[in-house]
Amino acid sequence: MPPMREHIRLYVNAPLCPGEGVVLSREQAHYLRKVMRRSDGDRIGLFNGRDGEWRAIIQTQGKQDCTATPHELIQPQTATPDLWLICALIKRTRLEIVAEKAAELGVREIHPVLTEYTNAPPMKVERLCAITIEAAEQCGLVSVPKLLAPEKLQTILDGWPAERRILFCDESGAGKAAIIALQSAARERAPWAVLTGPEGGFSPAERARLLSMPQTLAVSLGPRILRADTAAISALALWQSVCGDWDTGPVALADQPV
Amino acid sequence: MPPMREHIRLYVNAPLCPGEGVVLSREQAHYLRKVMRRSDGDRIGLFNGRDGEWRAIIQTQGKQDCTATPHELIQPQTATPDLWLICALIKRTRLEIVAEKAAELGVREIHPVLTEYTNAPPMKVERLCAITIEAAEQCGLVSVPKLLAPEKLQTILDGWPAERRILFCDESGAGKAAIIALQSAARERAPWAVLTGPEGGFSPAERARLLSMPQTLAVSLGPRILRADTAAISALALWQSVCGDWDTGPVALADQPV
Numbered sequence: 001m002p003p004m005r006e007h008i009r010l011y012v013n014a015p016l017c018p019g020e021g022v023v024l025s026r027e028q029a030h031y032l033r034k035v036m037r038r039s040d041g042d043r044i045g046l047f048n049g050r051d052g053e054w055r056a057i058i059q060t061q062g063k064q065d066c067t068a069t070p071h072e073l074i075q076p077q078t079a080t081p082d083l084w085l086i087c088a089l090i091k092r093t094r095l096e097i098v099a100e101k102a103a104e105l106g107v108r109e110i111h112p113v114l115t116e117y118t119n120a121p122p123m124k125v126e127r128l129c130a131i132t133i134e135a136a137e138q139c140g141l142v143s144v145p146k147l148l149a150p151e152k153l154q155t156i157l158d159g160w161p162a163e164r165r166i167l168f169c170d171e172s173g174a175g176k177a178a179i180i181a182l183q184s185a186a187r188e189r190a191p192w193a194v195l196t197g198p199e200g201g202f203s204p205a206e207r208a209r210l211l212s213m214p215q216t217l218a219v220s221l222g223p224r225i226l227r228a229d230t231a232a233i234s235a236l237a238l239w240q241s242v243c244g245d246w247d248t249g250p251v252a253l254a255d256q257p258v
Numbered sequence: 259m260p261p262m263r264e265h266i267r268l269y270v271n272a273p274l275c276p277g278e279g280v281v282l283s284r285e286q287a288h289y290l291r292k293v294m295r296r297s298d299g300d301r302i303g304l305f306n307g308r309d310g311e312w313r314a315i316i317q318t319q320g321k322q323d324c325t326a327t328p329h330e331l332i333q334p335q336t337a338t339p340d341l342w343l344i345c346a347l348i349k350r351t352r353l354e355i356v357a358e359k360a361a362e363l364g365v366r367e368i369h370p371v372l373t374e375y376t377n378a379p380p381m382k383v384e385r386l387c388a389i390t391i392e393a394a395e396q397c398g399l400v401s402v403p404k405l406l407a408p409e410k411l412q413t414i415l416d417g418w419p420a421e422r423r424i425l426f427c428d429e430s431g432a433g434k435a436a437i438i439a440l441q442s443a444a445r446e447r448a449p450w451a452v453l454t455g456p457e458g459g460f461s462p463a464e465r466a467r468l469l470s471m472p473q474t475l476a477v478s479l480g481p482r483i484l485r486a487d488t489a490a491i492s493a494l495a496l497w498q499s500v501c502g503d504w505d506t507g508p509v510a511l512a513d514q515p516v
Contacts, residue, residue, distance in 0.1 A: 078481075097355060101488050101491075104482060104483075104484050104485060104488045105480075105482070105484070105488065105492070106480070106482055135485075138485075139482060139483045139484065139485065140483045141482055141483075177499070177504060177505040178499050178504065179437065179499045179504075179505075180505070220504070221495075221499075221504060222363075222364070222498055222499070222502070222503060222504035223336075223503055223504070224362060224363070224364055224397060224398070224399055225362075225397045225398045225399075226362050226363070226397065227362060227393075227396075230359050230362045230363065230491070233359075233488070233491050233495070234363070234491070234492075234495035237479075237491070237492035237495045237496060238495060238496065240480055241435070241437045241479075241480070241496055242437055244480070245480060245481055246435060246436065246437075246479060246480035246481070247435040247437070247438070
């Protein structure tokens with residue numbers, strides 16, 4: 001039986017080694033001490049996306065601070081499938097839903113992009129980061145997706161890696177049925193990216209460029225128009241269930257700490 | 259080429275026949291006149307879930323009211339796949355996301371249920387209804403899912419239709435990989451329901467009962483714990499892509515108006 005999971009799990013940036021105390025942030029210390037009423041000797045889970053999840057003992061320091069010392073590995077580090085989400089910037093609340101769900105569904109990197117028809121306010125990077133971290137903390141994950149700064153779709157396509165396939169959610173409806181297309185493509189075992197557009201869709205020039213790239217698999221997400229956030233979540237779920245680890249389970253990292 | 263869609267689309271309850279004016283609600287009239295600055299002779303789309311979508315001409319009445327008169331069918335009525343969503347009550351904001359996405363992804367009925375571990379505030383039926391209608395209006399749908407009053411999971415299972423299958427999203431992880439299981443089951447062409455639990459999952463008694471029902475297909479949604487709303491949206495997308503109309507396109511109703 002796997003060890004019991006801790007109720008409170010916190011993401012930290014520091015390396016996690018048994019016996020080496022980690023200084024928690026002021027916000028984390030406040031949350032533990034004031035919100036959750038934890039005190040010296042209480043246990044929490046700690047993870048950093050590299051060293052698995054550790055059971056740690058907390059110790060308060062002065063009036064506001066708190067350290068946590070790992071002592072037992074309770075969940076080995078696993079690799080999130082090599083999937084990126086390339087999503088056009090959309091309205092803040094919808095982008096927040098996408099970031100949260102991308103963390104839960106298991107995405108390695110989130111690349112917000114500006115497209116020709118993008119008409120959204122600047123994204124709040126810190127808030128989006130906090131949302132992905134909270135999703136990872138609450139859902140028992142050991143990794144948080146890397147959130148990149150927004151760039152132009154054109155720029156990201158200019159430097160697109162030759163081997164990384166693109167699941168292009170083509171709102172024109174001209175793409176193939178998603179599951180069948182993904183099942184054929186899954187045999188290749190390539191890294192992937194799911195690409196979703198802004199509320200107004202992709203421009204004809206963007207569509208033409210995407211369709212001309214050998215990496216692109218254009219798929220249809222059905223006869224109904226989906227909002228951008230719904231399309232992103234649906235495509236991630238379909239990809240995970242066909243090409244990702246929903247079938248096989250997570251892959252243990254070879255270099256996992258013991 | 260299909261006729262141009264109208265930018266403004268409104269859901270009404272009245273029958274839609276050419277030449278027969280429909281009195282819009284006070285809120286709809288306010289939205290058209292004050293928010294969107296529309297006036298006599300302007301065009302909108304109207305749908306009611308039965309008669310397809312019609313292009314209609316608006317005419318203001320007095321200071322506050324407005325009627326819309328259908329004159330051209332622009333989208334025939336299609337049937338949403340025979341899929342129910344049975345979802346345990348969850349936190350309001352998350353239930354609202356589920357209702358919106360269920361409308362977009364194409365669900366015929368939404369049945370909120372109370373389970374043993376349900377620990378959520380009472381749902382706001384009117385607000386949820388408004389959310390499903392807004393999703394249908396904005397996403398070009400011709401149907402709105404029927405939202406039922408909450409009932410106990412036990413009660414709904416007591417009267418469960420013999421032929422309706424249940425896609426049981428089993429957070430224990432013991433279920434089969436979703437896509438493969440659905441592809442085998444899809445050959446039967448049965449009506450279905452997707453069932454998702456509350457934040458605390460199903461109780462052992464509920465799980466045992468569900469697993470004992472011949473209609474149940476227990477599936478796993480991968481190795482990561484998904485929040486209840488993420489599980490519902492993912493399961494609906496998987497179902498639509500394998501058993502629904504994401505492959506074949508919408509089914510025209512035999513009795514569609516011409």
